[in-house]
C-alpha cells in the first residue's frame with residue numbers, strides 16, 4: 367500500500383493520483399492541509415524538508431518530486447504503456463515532463479497562486495508575467511498536439527497526466543491556453559477516468 371501526502375488543489379500531487387488510479391495501484395492519501403500551513407509543520411518537514419506535496423512513501427522509500435514519483439511507479443510496476451520502454455519514445459516523454467516542470471509550471475504558479483491563493487499578497491506583476499509566458503508556450507504545446515492525439519503519440523503517457531494536471535490548475539483561475547489542439551486534447555484527457563478521479567470536487 368502506497369501512502370501519498372497530498373492536497374487536492376496541488377497539481378503536482380494530483381498527477382500522481384492519476385497514475386495510481388490508472389494503474390489500479392493500492393494507495394492511501396494523507397491529507398496535508400496546506401491552507402492551514404500543515405506543510406510547514408515539524409512533522410511534515412521531517413518527511414519532506416521542501417515543505418511541498420506530494421511525497422510518496424513506499425516502505426523505507428520516502429520520495430518527493432512528482433515526476434520522479436511517476437517514473438518510479440512506472441519502473442517498479444512495468445507500466446510501459448504510461449512510460450514507454452523504447453528509448454526515443456521515453457526521451458520524448460521525459461522532454462515533456464521536464465518542459466512541464468521548468469517551462470509551464472512557473473507560469474501556472476504565477477497565475478493561479480496570485481489569482482486564487484495569495485490573498486493580500488496578490489502580485490499583479492507575477493500574474494502578467496505568467497500570462498505572457500503562457501502566450502509564448504501555448505503555441506509550442508498546440509503544435510506538438512497537432513501531430514497526434516496525445517503529447518508523444520496515439521496514447522496518453524505520464525507526460526500527458528503531468529501537463530494536464532497543470533491545465534486543470536489554470537482552469538481554476540479561469541484561464542485556458544489558446545489553441546484548438548490543446549482544447550481537443552484536454553477534452554480527451556477529461557475522458558480518462560483516472561484523470562477525472564484525481565480532480566478536486568471544487
Ligand SMILES: N[C@@H](CCC(=O)N[C@@H](CS)C(=O)NCC(=O)O)C(=O)O
Pocket residue numbers: 375376377378379405416417418419420430431432433
Ligand atoms: N517540483 C515539485 C513541486 C511541488 C510543489 O510545488 N508543490 C506545491 C503544491 S502544488 C507545494 O507544496 N507548495 C508549498 C511550498 O512550496 O511551500 C514536484 O513536482 O513535486
